[in-house]
Amino acid sequence: MNKYLLVGMGGFVGAIARYGVGTFVTQRMGLRFPYGTFLINVTGCFLIGFFMHLLAERGVLDLHWLYIVVIGFIGAYTTFSTFEYETMRALQDGQIGVGLLYVGSSVLVGFFMVWLGALAADLVP
Numbered sequence: 001m002n003k004y005l006l007v008g009m010g011g012f013v014g015a016i017a018r019y020g021v022g023t024f025v026t027q028r029m030g031l032r033f034p035y036g037t038f039l040i041n042v043t044g045c046f047l048i049g050f051f052m053h054l055l056a057e058r059g060v061l062d063l064h065w066l067y068i069v070v071i072g073f074i075g076a077y078t079t080f081s082t083f084e085y086e087t088m089r090a091l092q093d094g095q096i097g098v099g100l101l102y103v104g105s106s107v108l109v110g111f112f113m114v115w116l117g118a119l120a121a122d123l124v125p
Helices: 003-029 035-057 064-077 082-091 094-121
Strands: none
Touching: 003 035, 003 064, 035 064, 035 082, 035 094, 082 094
């Protein structure tokens, strides 16, 4: 199947998932901290750790999954530009603690989730 079509299919689902997760979390947690974007980014980190480990390290997945999941789905699902904008807004609004907490927790938890995803991929037969 055409690589562009695979990326597009994954991207379509990733964009819908991003909107759904972000809306769901924001409605329940509010806007004081960007919980929706944070959850999307760290779960995206887990997924990229999981799938890249299966693809690159273990070679157990067909290369089509790279286009569908990693480039398409995760590329549309994760929200780095939104993360950067929300951080800028927090700092501009004088919420330096929230901004620093958001950056620090996103980087640390994101790295942990990539590592956890790779470990989870090792459990796949």
